[in-house]
Amino acid sequence: MAIVNLQNVTYTYPLTHSPVLQNINLRVNEGQFVSIIGPNGAGKSTLCYTIAGFVPHFFKGELTGTVEVADNESSKSNLHEWVLNVGLAFQNPFNQISGAKYTVFEELAFGLENIGVPRDEMKVRVEDAMKLTGISDLADRSPYSLSGGQQQRVALTSILVMQPKVLVLDEPTSQMDPIGTREVFGVIRKLAEQGMTVILVEHKVEWIAQFADRVIALKDGQILLEGTPGEVLTSPILEQSGFGISRYTSVARKAQGIGLWKNDQLPVTLDEAVEGFALTPSPSPRGRGEQ
Amino acid sequence: MAMHERLSFYAKRDSILHRLNPLTKLTLVFGFVLISFFAPFYWTPHLLILSGVIPLSFTGKVAREYFNASLRLILPAAGFLFIMQALFQPLEGEELFRIGFLHPTKESVMFAFANAMRIFLMVSSFTLFLLTTHPSELMSDLTRRGLPGQFAYVIISTIQILPQMQAKAQTIISAQRSRGLDTQSSFLKRAGSLIPLVGPLVFGSLVEVEERAIAIEARGFTSTKTKTSLHEIPDTNSDKMIRWILAALVLISLALRLWLS
Numbered sequence: 001m002a003i004v005n006l007q008n009v010t011y012t013y014p015l016t017h018s019p020v021l022q023n024i025n026l027r028v029n030e031g032q033f034v035s036i037i038g039p040n041g042a043g044k045s046t047l048c049y050t051i052a053g054f055v056p057h058f059f060k061g062e063l064t065g066t067v068e069v070a071d072n073e074s075s076k077s078n079l080h081e082w083v084l085n086v087g088l089a090f091q092n093p094f095n096q097i098s099g100a101k102y103t104v105f106e107e108l109a110f111g112l113e114n115i116g117v118p119r120d121e122m123k124v125r126v127e128d129a130m131k132l133t134g135i136s137d138l139a140d141r142s143p144y145s146l147s148g149g150q151q152q153r154v155a156l157t158s159i160l161v162m163q164p165k166v167l168v169l170d171e172p173t174s175q176m177d178p179i180g181t182r183e184v185f186g187v188i189r190k191l192a193e194q195g196m197t198v199i200l201v202e203h204k205v206e207w208i209a210q211f212a213d214r215v216i217a218l219k220d221g222q223i224l225l226e227g228t229p230g231e232v233l234t235s236p237i238l239e240q241s242g243f244g245i246s247r248y249t250s251v252a253r254k255a256q257g258i259g260l261w262k263n264d265q266l267p268v269t270l271d272e273a274v275e276g277f278a279l280t281p282s283p284s285p286r287g288r289g290e291q
Numbered sequence: 292m293a294m295h296e297r298l299s300f301y302a303k304r305d306s307i308l309h310r311l312n313p314l315t316k317l318t319l320v321f322g323f324v325l326i327s328f329f330a331p332f333y334w335t336p337h338l339l340i341l342s343g344v345i346p347l348s349f350t351g352k353v354a355r356e357y358f359n360a361s362l363r364l365i366l367p368a369a370g371f372l373f374i375m376q377a378l379f380q381p382l383e384g385e386e387l388f389r390i391g392f393l394h395p396t397k398e399s400v401m402f403a404f405a406n407a408m409r410i411f412l413m414v415s416s417f418t419l420f421l422l423t424t425h426p427s428e429l430m431s432d433l434t435r436r437g438l439p440g441q442f443a444y445v446i447i448s449t450i451q452i453l454p455q456m457q458a459k460a461q462t463i464i465s466a467q468r469s470r471g472l473d474t475q476s477s478f479l480k481r482a483g484s485l486i487p488l489v490g491p492l493v494f495g496s497l498v499e500v501e502e503r504a505i506a507i508e509a510r511g512f513t514s515t516k517t518k519t520s521l522h523e524i525p526d527t528n529s530d531k532m533i534r535w536i537l538a539a540l541v542l543i544s545l546a547l548r549l550w551l552s
Binding site for chain 1: 447455505508510511513519
């Protein structure tokens with residue numbers, strides 16, 4: 001069952017002439033993990049805003065086509081009702097902190113206070129969400145005293161407590177160092193395992209290959225490619241269109257050119273690369289003084 | 292944690308004063324100040340400080356912080372006010388001494404002293420309020436009583452975000468200094484060299500405002516449902532009684548002023 005359904009969506013920001021999204025058709029089934037990749041200016045963030053209702057409710061502008069989540073239509077809903085369907089987290093963890101709270105626990109309760117959740121239920125929901133994302137030990141810290149990775153996990157948790165049906169993540173690790181990235185992806189992996197419907201915009205294709213059920217390549221506001229991570233992320237079209245591709249894919253493609261890669265499928269991750277190269281018979285140890 | 296402490300005056304203790312409802316404490320502050328202005332007796336502000344605010348600072352277990360702030364910040368300001376008013380207030384009466392054109396009278400000194408004490412009372416009772424009241428507790432209590440949520444948010448996020456803005460300005464200054472910006476010579480030059488700081492800081496902040504708006508919107512900020520609060524803020528019968536007594540005292544002092552003058 002499709003929980004997210006976009007049909008012929010075209011959107012133009014106010015005061016601009018050319019559409020940022022053109023004729024987007026996108027169906028995401030419940031529990032699916034969909035990743036969106038694309039070069040800068042491809043419309044990835046706008047697509048996130050569209051699914052999360054901020055287009056057109058917050059940014060105004062002209063939207064045609066239909067955006068449906070859980071059988072409700074975005075244009076017929078209010079933003080404050082829509083955010084209960086779709087949770088949105090984005091790049092900068094610092095700007096996602098409300099600034100009105102003094103501890104992480106209070107910060108996480110902020111959204112629940114806004115939607116009028118009773119106190120007892122609020123505490124249970126916050127504690128459960130903290131356990132899920134592994135930040136229970138941060139409960140009494142000030143949100144401003146945290147590291148980037150911790151802040152981003154707080155931001156993610158603050159959306160999770162709202163119990164959205166769909167989670168939209170717009171480059172959640174782009175401002176993280178490797179440790180922060182690993183922390184955030186650890187949380188995303190857990191969510192995926194729990195059957196959360198996730199739409200993730202991300203540049204780090206090696207991570208995407210591990211989680212995504214489906215990958216969508218977006219370019220100039222249109223869907224360029226769509227398919228399994230293996231199909232899309234190793235497609236030669238990506239490289240020609242200016243997408244970032246995995247270094248393991250590039251290495252294997254070079255190796256394929258000189259007959260060192262025997263597999264049909266090119267790898268995206270280190271593990272796939274190692275597995276693939278293991279199929280290639282190792283060259284005879286000529287020139288090495290064996291005794 | 293250091294950041295947290297810098298952001299507010301609040302001193303976490305367990306005391307009767309801390310447990311009072313924020314509105315009660317706010318009523319105390321305004322009650323004291325209004326009474327000190329209304330009551331027609333010369334000794335009112337002094338009495339309120341000596342038998343009201345100072346003992347309360349001990350009740351609230353924040354006497355050390357209270358005296359620290361009072362002596363270092365409030366007393367110098369009140370003292371300055373006293374000297375200015377005593378010397379330049381042209382009140383007729385018994386002349387105390389005369390230096391050049393300055394000839395303070397007993398009346399002007401008395402008047403200045405009472406006024407300085409009123410200011411001292413006003414600022415120090417407010418300091419005591421801030422020391423014993425957590426800002427978010429105050430705001431959630433006021434929101435519960437009908438203060439618009441947006442208003443409360445603006446106040447409290449401003450308190451929190453100012454130090455962040457400061458830190459950001461420092462980053463921009465460092466970045467520009469590393470590219471040769473002069474920030475250490477004469478005052479005028481330095482003032483001029485601050486101009487390139489304004490653009491990034493202001494425009495950067497505007498972009499941040501949009502993102503923050505999206506972030507809080509994503510958490511139901513504009514929801515039409517009645518907001519709830521994580522912390523239970525007690526509002527006991529004694530809270531209500533204190534508020535009524537103070538309101539009555541304010542009215543009595545106003546009546547006395549009108550009646551006696």
